[in-house]
Amino acid sequence: MPNWKLNLSVLWLGQFLVMSGMTMVVPFLSLYLQELGMNPETDNITFWAGIIFAGNFVTSFLFQPIWGSLADRHGRKIMLLRSGFGMAIIVLLMGFAQEAWHLLVLRILNGVVSGFVPASVSLMSTIAPRDKMGFALGTLQSGGVAGTILGPLFGGLLAESFGYRPIFYLTGGLLFIASTLAWVVVTEKFDKEKAMSKPKVSVWSGFRQVMSIPAMPALLTATFLIQFAMLSTMPILPLFVQMLHGKAEHLAFLAGFVGSIAGFSNMIASPLLGRLGDRIGSNRVLGFALAGAALASIPQAFVTEIWQLVLCRFALGMFMGGLIPSVNTLVRRFTPDGLEGRAYSFNTSALALGNMLGPTIGGSLAGWIGIRGVFVMGGVMLAANSAWVWRQLVWKRPSAAKGEG
Template identity: 50%
Template structure:
């Protein structure tokens, strides 16, 4: 329980967590429903030339991340000023409308504009993370964020499967309407059932400035800047491989089964991630998120290398499952450390900048991954991914570990003083 001093009520953080896990599952499932058939929807909109189609599909897919990258710090600032729940509601209702309107797109340009707009108003997941991290007892934040990630990952696994079935049965336009409806329902659940402990103080209001000033204030706290680099490199290394994995699957299996095995290869990693996120989150609370982060990332880096030598599809699937087990400890651990080291009253802004770093990695990773494949082949891409993850391990060991250990020591000293004072 967390006491809301402004209202005198008691916030049940476990209840909030459960509701947001279910809501995130609905939102992520809904948003990923459209991924499998986006190029096919473009064909319905009149884009039939194969080379033009691939360009439009890439641009439209990335458009959402571009505007999300640009606007994430702004919405983080608004979250600190008006509350994280308000940002969840803003994003949820806004995306419900925009995605529903996508069903009525009349060409690739209108679809592109709607995707750009969707990125502008997005932020349901980052705001949920900020709300959970600031309304959960500090000693349980790792566990809570691990559980929250399980909801997101399970939604990402189910969404494309559900979207494929619905598109085949009802058509592409109807899937956008169903997606918008699902997000609307999830947002209504948050509106009526989630309670937030939030008060906008004068200190918080004074801290509001331009984006550059706030970025300097946030990154002045060690090791926040290093954590932003870490989260960028995680997304860069992972997303540099994931969207291009079907090319490698094509080498290992027959043409008629490529789609099936590509789906399994991606899904098993997500399933493993979902399994270990709560476990490693709980371990973060007990042993320290910095240690879970460094060992999980080392495991993912080392397991990435054997992928370059596989000769059978099931060898690849097995390795992707093991990598997924390690991935379950990465983002929850980083988000836990960001919560611990963020300046008081600027938590949402700190998460806003971290989400921009994540979106940047998500955009650049597939682009450079394609360049690597054209230069040294798909097997070489696994070595490049492992290299960046090992660089990330070095950054965590040198920059994050000392600051996190210093904070842990101060916290233990403070609690010891409280015990002495009570006695």
């Protein structure tokens, strides 16, 4: 097996373990707060659950550029190990929390040290052959998506059987295993002396340097709008399922199934669309996938049956498989050597910003424009994003630092 494929296999497993471990806590976060002594009738548990969940994204948004700059000077593998082992310790400590604010502080710290996924992407982008990069990054994406899908399911089942605290211990163990595998198996060719000889620049100077790359503003904008549009509907999806299905049996199961079906199709499509990007260009795949995602999003506003919503969500997931992997491929192709870590870190910050603002604004707008209106809004944003990508990345065709795709 070529070395890049061995690295891809290990990093795929690492992303799966990290994302499944990190999402295991999602189904029972509010319930864990009750175990910590909060009263659902007198304490604002939903508020605490919200800020505890968001705390991770806030600090991740702020600190990713710092870690990206260090990755360009010291290597991507060391940043991956820093993040993996750091998160393993912090998540383990969450199982010992005694107060809600303990959990909040640990989630904030987790965001500070996070970065396993972007470090994996950055590392893989420097290892994979140029003509296989779309396939490699698409396959890597499927590992994270698989973990995101199965994590909440495993977490809910384990919480039922063993309680809440052991899940944090297990999650910390999974993160430790993923990091150890990467430490032992993954190899990186990195000339540290050459990297250290380059002038040291501040985060702001690095941002201006990255944004001076002609394609980068369009790519970071695409990343933010993709996450914003996709996640704007997540808080209202269970309510929409209830609206369609009524207060009948198996409502929780149906809500979970509808929420995860897009992830399954995304996992299937990511490697396939990545391979297609290697053949026809990741910029074209990104433009087509955004248009397709818009066409799959808007009909969700007009469905009247659960099965119709499931079909729309499945189609949406297929097109989603061509979004973030294509952006990641294009980031590498347009970024000069030595700036990959910074470029991916700013792209991750754009993603984290979309993760923060999408659910918040989408949930707020639902009371104003209605649940169905939020689906229309997301589709319109994706369509506008598609037009922007076609204009900036296909028709203008900015020159790439290392070939074009």
